[in-house]
Amino acid sequence: MIIKRTPQAASPLASWLSYLENLHSKTIDLGLERVSQVAARLGVLKPAPFVFTVAGTNGKGTTCRTLESILMAAGYKVGVYSSPHLVRYTERVRVQGQELPESAHTASFAEIESARGDISLTYFEYGTLSALWLFKQAQLDVVILEVGLGGRLDATNIVDADVAVVTSIALDHTDWLGPDRESIGREKAGIFRSEKPAIVGEPEMPSTIADVAQEKGALLQRRGVEWNYSVTDHDWAFSDAHGTLENLPLPLVPQPNAATALAALRASGLEVSENAIRDGIASAILPGRFQIVSESPRVIFDVAHNPHAAEYLTGRMKALPKNGRVLAVIGMLHDKDIAGTLAWLKSVVDDWYCAPLEGRAVPRQNNCLSIWVTANH
Template sequence: MTMQPATLADWLTLLETMHPKAIDMGLERVGQVRDRLGIRFDCPVIIVGGTNGKGSTCAMLEAILLQAGYRVGLYTSPHLIDFNERARINGEPASDDMLTQQFAAVEAQRGGVSLTYFEFTTLAILRLFAQSGLDAVILEVGLGGRLDAVNVIDADVAVVTSVDIDHTEYLGDTREKIGFEKAGIFRAGRTAICGDPVPPQSLLDHAQAIGADLWLFGRDFNYSGDKQQWSYGGRGQRRNSLGYPALRGANQLLNASAALAALEALRHRLPVGAQEVRTGLAVVDLPGRFQVLPGRPTVVLDVAHNPHAAATLAQNLDNMGFHPYTYAVFGAMQDKDIDGVIEKLKDRIDHWCLADLPLPRAASADYLKQKLLDAGIVPQTGAGAERSIETFASPATAFANARSRAGENDRIAVFGSFLTVAGVMEAKRSDRAG
């Protein structure tokens, strides 16, 4: 490359076109460039993979460690609105300047190695963290585990939150195949935590084959609780009288337990007190994960885009109390199990506002409408219709329509792809700015 891009936006535009494939699984190319860049960590590294619950678990780990006064780097993907969200240092997104400096360094060292957008940006953020004098680094796996770019780093503790069916074209179409891919982040002689109450045999076998120190939910760590508070029990540590995490939803105690197991495994290197755990869980924040916005009608944002996550969303909606009508703003990628998502939620939704999304691999709103009809949802027409299906050119226009029709006691659930939730968040942000 002769001329380097000047801005973060220019860099990201360039990176989208640099590699012939958007997703190109494998660690050889990333590993080569990692070695040239000399990326290594002197502090503990926690890598978190899993089908669902990764983001929540990472957010809880970050919040607790920050409360304990540690300098923390957190890498997550994808972002909702700004790319900078992917790299957080001490709870703050990295600046454009910090990122563009690292992009230039990766470009200078990659030689002739072709990298995808995800691989290039992952290496840049890893190098940023390695140079930032951190006490702890938390890395969220992008896709799978074994062949994901994040897995070029050997984690001190690896967490698999859950194993379910998603990304079948890359990871396989059974829990056993997917479990093997997720278990690829485990390392010999190091702590491997599985928060899934029913782990696939392939994950157990792989952990044993490589000699990882496997912690299983229900055997090595667990939780108990009532409506007021809960307790964590691990191999050698108990944490009692904990408040519920600020993240709402059915699986958050499983995620919180896995996070506390990771901290227990690191307790000699990163000691954390009881009050710091309590405060961290109380203040943790994760946009777009069963996020209930203030005001009326009630608006729920949730990036549920596979059947496992949709089942959790359905359970969370049931726990919210009565709303006369529920509107859905829904957009999804074509390669997702759309039928499975609809099946879990169709009995909870009265009015569907379906959105086109700005990506070639997105399912069109018309395609989603046909899926709803195939699932036996029969819309009514005319004023006072109790069930409806409408299509829109964007999440923002779909949301505007839902807002205009919903009564103040109704609710609007925005779910599906990250792009669906991001489109509505951006629309709300520009409303406030206006």
């Protein structure tokens, strides 16, 4: 259903989302000029005294969640903007770890609609402005922004990050970001700022990231160089210029992402106790990331949608004891590397079930998935 009339602040969230989906001529329209103009009118370019911006092919969500968990344990008032959502649009904005009511989102949409005038915005740009407006109203200490696509031209990059993070670099969204890791690295490093820490969790960092850091005058901090970590069966240790933290609790999120979050936190200069770090790491968890929702039978939810993520998922699967056949229910958008992603999972999956999705995935994605499964089963 297409909503042609402009909704009001009291209109249902579903009406607003339908309106936003059809507001702009392009689903993705990278660039900062339009969204920056509206942000300036709203006064949301500085949503909190301190801002982390997190980019990367994979690992953004769990890195953001770990930062959020530690900072909340330390007593800070924290807001997080992430995308996409799994079930509800309201998942995209968290304040103190909680989703806001739908009425808060519709009120923010009405403010943006009033401020934008004749400036057209994409669904994501509108959502980003909404998050910034909601954070501003909440009077937060820290805001954590997860980049939607790339970095340099992503709507989140209208905000100057106090600490910028690049979690990982792999091939995804190549139509938009470039055909290789070097091109993608340059785009993601576009969130770096002069004289501000730039944390890189990718162990095989493309040289373009260092190039951008030098061009911008950012303070590059690389995994394996300025900071590092080591893991045992029972705990892990982290080291950087500030010293070493030992006997840290093993995280429930992927280890590299927890370590990257800790590197960003320690580079921030924010006052956080060691107890808060330990408590935050131990409690950080995010739905859809190797989420075991049942043990009998074992049911796992995971949002892996590119070869890099599928490689990690396959490793986690192989570490589990196998009892019986492994059935995979999978749906992917047609612009993803279906063959490259499923090739990793082939070694741990016995039977495939291709599920339909809405939007960009219909009807082409079912054909692509079915063709691959038929040819490789």
